Amino acid sequence: MRVRHGELLLVMGFTGIMVTLFLAWEWAPSVSIDAFESPEAQRIFYWHVPAAWAAFIAFSVLFIGSALWVFKRSPVGWRLHVAGSEASLACGLMAVWSGCVWGAAEWGTPWDWTDVRLNTFGLLTLLALFLVLGRQSQPDGIESRDTFSTFGLYGFVLVPITYVATRIWQIRHPGPVIGGGEESSLSSDMGLVLLLGAISFTILIAGHMIMSIRITEYEQRLERLQNKVDGRI
C-alpha cells in the first residue's frame, strides 16, 4: 500500500495538537492570579505560540519559494510559494484570532494599534491573505507569478522585525517566553506542553504544505490535459 506522507503528517499533527490541548486544559499548571487579569485565559498560549511559530516557518517557506521562482524560474519554487502562502495565512489567522481573544480577556481590548509586534504580524497575515486571494483571482501566468513572488520575497522583511519587536519595543504584547533572558523562564511543565504544541504544529503544517504542493502539481497537470482536450497543444 502506498504511504501518503502528507496525510500521515496531517494525522500525526492533529493528534499532537489535540494532546497539547488536553494537557493545556487539564495538566499544565495555572499561572499566578496576581500576575494576570485573566489567569484562565492564559492557557490560550499553548496553541497561540505554536501557531505563530508555525506561521514563521510557513513565511520562511514562502520566502524561499518566492526567491527560487524570481531568480531561477524554478517550478518547485512556485509550488513552495503557493504552499507557504496558504500555510502562512492559516497559521497567521489562528495566531491573530487567539491573540485577539486573549487580549480582550487580559487587556480589555483585542488589539493595540501602537504595539509593533501586533501590527507587523497583522501585516504579515494580510500579505498572506493578499497572496492567496490574488492568486485565486488571477489567471496563472509568468507576470502574475513574478508579482506575487516579489511580494513574498520583500514581505519577508517583516519577519525579523516581528521577531525582535517585543525585545526592542515592549508596548503591550508580552516579552519572549523562550530565549529572552531571565524574565522569559517558564516552568518545566509549561515548557513541555508548549514544546509538544510547537512540534505538533510543525508536523501539521509540513503535512499541509506537502498536500498543497501536490495540489499545485495536480492543477498544472489538469491544465495541460484540458489544453490537450481543447486541441491547443
Add this chain to the structure above:
Amino acid sequence: MEGMTYLAIAYLGMILGLGIWTWTVVSRSINLQSRIKALEDSLGLEGFESDILASEVNDGEEN
C-alpha cells in the same frame, strides 16, 4: 465574560479554522485526482510535464 469563556472561544475558533483549512485541502486534492483520472482515461494518457509555464520560460532562456 469569564476567563474560561474566552479560553473556549479561542480554542473553538482555532479548531474551526483548522477543520475548514484541512477539509478544503483534502477535498481539493480528491476532486483534482478524480478529474485528472477521468481525463487521462478518456485520452488514454499518463503523466505530463507538470509546470508548463516554468518549462516555457526555461526553454526560452536556453534558446
